[in-house]
Amino acid sequence: MSELERIGISLGKHLLAxxxxxxxxxxxxxxxxxxxxxxRQSLSERGLAKPTTAxxxxxxxxYDHHAMKLSQRLVEIQxxxxxxxxxxxxxxxxxxxxxxxxxxxxxxxxxxEIADRIITLKGVKLSRLNMMSIGARLS
Amino acid sequence: MSELERIGISLGKHLLAxxxxxxxxxxxxxxxxxxxxxxRQSLSERGLAKPTTAxxxxxxxxYDHHAMKLSQRLVEIQxxxxxxxxxxxxxxxxxxxxxxxxxxxxxxxxxxEIADRIITLKGVKLSRLNMMSIGARLS
Amino acid sequence: MSELERIGISLGKHLLAxxxxxxxxxxxxxxxxxxxxxxRQSLSERGLAKPTTAxxxxxxxxYDHHAMKLSQRLVEIQxxxxxxxxxxxxxxxxxxxxxxxxxxxxxxxxxxEIADRIITLKGVKLSRLNMMSIGARLS
Amino acid sequence: MSELERIGISLGKHLLAxxxxxxxxxxxxxxxxxxxxxxRQSLSERGLAKPTTAxxxxxxxxYDHHAMKLSQRLVEIQxxxxxxxxxxxxxxxxxxxxxxxxxxxxxxxxxxEIADRIITLKGVKLSRLNMMSIGARLS
Numbered sequence: 370m371s372e373l374e375r376i377g378i379s380l381g382k383h384l385l386a387x388x389x390x391x392x393x394x395x396x397x398x399x400x401x402x403x404x405x406x407x408x409r410q411s412l413s414e415r416g417l418a419k420p421t422t423a424x425x426x427x428x429x430x431x432y433d434h435h436a437m438k439l440s441q442r443l444v445e446i447q448x449x450x451x452x453x454x455x456x457x458x459x460x461x462x463x464x465x466x467x468x469x470x471x472x473x474x475x476x477x478x479x480x481x482e483i484a485d486r487i488i489t490l491k492g493v494k495l496s497r498l499n500m501m502s503i504g505a506r507l508s
Numbered sequence: 509m510s511e512l513e514r515i516g517i518s519l520g521k522h523l524l525a526x527x528x529x530x531x532x533x534x535x536x537x538x539x540x541x542x543x544x545x546x547x548r549q550s551l552s553e554r555g556l557a558k559p560t561t562a563x564x565x566x567x568x569x570x571y572d573h574h575a576m577k578l579s580q581r582l583v584e585i586q587x588x589x590x591x592x593x594x595x596x597x598x599x600x601x602x603x604x605x606x607x608x609x610x611x612x613x614x615x616x617x618x619x620x621e622i623a624d625r626i627i628t629l630k631g632v633k634l635s636r637l638n639m640m641s642i643g644a645r646l647s
Numbered sequence: 648m649s650e651l652e653r654i655g656i657s658l659g660k661h662l663l664a665x666x667x668x669x670x671x672x673x674x675x676x677x678x679x680x681x682x683x684x685x686x687r688q689s690l691s692e693r694g695l696a697k698p699t700t701a702x703x704x705x706x707x708x709x710y711d712h713h714a715m716k717l718s719q720r721l722v723e724i725q726x727x728x729x730x731x732x733x734x735x736x737x738x739x740x741x742x743x744x745x746x747x748x749x750x751x752x753x754x755x756x757x758x759x760e761i762a763d764r765i766i767t768l769k770g771v772k773l774s775r776l777n778m779m780s781i782g783a784r785l786s
Numbered sequence: 787m788s789e790l791e792r793i794g795i796s797l798g799k800h801l802l803a804x805x806x807x808x809x810x811x812x813x814x815x816x817x818x819x820x821x822x823x824x825x826r827q828s829l830s831e832r833g834l835a836k837p838t839t840a841x842x843x844x845x846x847x848x849y850d851h852h853a854m855k856l857s858q859r860l861v862e863i864q865x866x867x868x869x870x871x872x873x874x875x876x877x878x879x880x881x882x883x884x885x886x887x888x889x890x891x892x893x894x895x896x897x898x899e900i901a902d903r904i905i906t907l908k909g910v911k912l913s914r915l916n917m918m919s920i921g922a923r924l925s
Contacts, residue, residue, distance in 0.1 A: 371520040378517055378540045380547070381510040388547050391554060397906045401517045406905075407546040408519070408527050409912050415530060425877075425885055429844060429916060458875040460842075460889055462920060468842055470887060472877055488823075489814045495826050499846060499916045503879060536767045545766075548773050564738075564746055566707060568777060597736040599703075599750055601781060607703055609748060611738055627684075628675045634687050638707060638777045642740060649798040656795055656818045658825070659788040666825050669832060679795045685824040686797070686805050693808060 378404075416502030420478035424502045425455075427472050428484045431495040434467040439492035446490075447471065450483045466494070477502070517543075555641030559617035563641045564594075566611050567623045570634040573606040578631035585629075586610065589622045605633070616641070656682075694780030698756035702780045703733075705750050706762045709773040712745040717770035725749065728761045744772070755780070795821075833919030837895035841919045842872075844889050845901045848912040851884040856909035863907075864888065867900050883911070894919070 397403040453475040488496040536542040592614040627635040675681040731753040766774040814820040870892040905913040
């Protein structure tokens with residue numbers, strides 16, 4: 370964490386009481402940690418709106434692992450975008466389905482483009498893309 | 509606003525600098541206002557996860573106003589859920605489309621149910637439900 | 648609706664059975680209506696990713712109606728963006744809170760900018776922006 | 787995929803033309819694949835609304851890998867929820883930050899609870915939870 374600063378915030382008694390309740394429910398160690406989380410989340414979301422923001426993304430895929438062609442296409446695409454592809458994790462969900470998470474790193478627009486190439490492949494049953502901007506110094 | 513309290517928050521220098529930049533970009537009058545907004549938003553989202561939370565919702569509909577039957581069904585549904593229906597606003601978007609916003613107030617689960625009745629009507633072209641929990645004292 | 652076309656779709660027996668169940672639960676009159684809804688929704692979401700797409704948006708605000716200055720600022724902003732401001736609806740939620748929904752029409756980026764001006768005003772307790780792209784012919 | 791069935795869908799000429807454009811842009815092999823995707827996504831989202839639905843989730847974390855205590859707590863939590871924890875992948879983002887993706891499998895409510903335990907740990911800079919319901923037969 371960079372050098373710490375201390376700031377003062379004023380807020381209504383009722384609002385504070387409810388926030389404290391939420392903090393307790395969610396097991397945050399203290400208010401500062403909870404507020405830092407809210408701030409980082411809002412900075413990250415803001416960042417994602419710009420196509421050129423540095424980000425890390427993960428594509429979730431559920432697919433039938435009997436779909437041999439799909440596995441092959443997945444590997445091809447990851448090699449094609451070698452610079453942006455960081456890693457992938459494969460999990461066996463049940464007899465039919467497996468889950469693959471492909472981690473991508475790059476500009477928001479590049480991650481979107483690669484994810485779209487993957488998500489639309491024949492044989493993919495479910496998919497989702499998750500991104501977080503990492504351009505900002507977060508601490 | 510209820511009686512004000514003042515709390516101290518510590519956070520890293522870099523994180524604070526970026527937050528201040530975001531605050532300036534978004535024209536917030538000060539840090540307290542921006543943080544209060546983040547806190548209220550997170551309390552409201554948390555509240556929506558419980559089906560019995562008191563909430564206010566708005567159903568957006570885009571539909572063809574030549575669809576006479578739909579207009580009639582919309583009125584019928586609003587009367588059927590008279591307790592939850594607060595108001596509706598109708599806007600002419602273009603020659604074909606109109607936008608209707610139906611404001612609902614009640615428990616999260618009731619708003620969801622009514623919205624689903626409306627959204628699935630034949631003739632509705634686009635729809636979206638927006639909810640905010642209002643159970644919490646927000647100031 | 649424009650001239651109707653009929654297309655054939657093939658899908659797995661199990662997937663179809665579950666879709667039919669969902670359709671029944673949500674009271675859709677038939678499969679075509681449910682699929683048209685999914686298609687329109689996905690076109691609209693896609694459209695919102697472009698800053699210049701024609702859209703309609705609604706800003707939800709919960710605020711304390713004793714905040715006289717805020718009401719005045721809200722009116723001023725709406726007049727300042729006269730071209731984009733379509734209408735606003737005001738609802739009394741309880742003794743303290745009122746809900747205002749301001750309907751905006753314009754390019755995605757303009758709606759975002761105006762909404763941000765409104766959302767960050769001092770006195771706004773909760774806010775949300777909802778947008779739907781309307782550039783596409785939806786029927 | 788389970789035994790295939792073929793169904794007919796009717797939709798407006800303009801809507802179909804735009805859908806075809808979207809399909810081409812996104813590189814879907816054909817309309818059936820694109821519509822199956824929309825259907826599965828909507829079934830999955832619906833499923834997530836029930837706390838007892840079988841799901842797979844992934845928690846994304848960005849944190850400073852100098853935070854030794856956090857790494858230890860992460861391992862402890864994963865062992866505590868051994869049944870639901872499937873795997874985790876660790877990626878070095880830059881000199882300060884690393885990304886960890888923890889894959890969880892279980893009921894929606896369990897995944898939410900575990901994720902909350904993780905997300906609120908001191909030292910986590912950014913986090914997000916992504917879930918997909920897998921209860922339904924998806925093919």
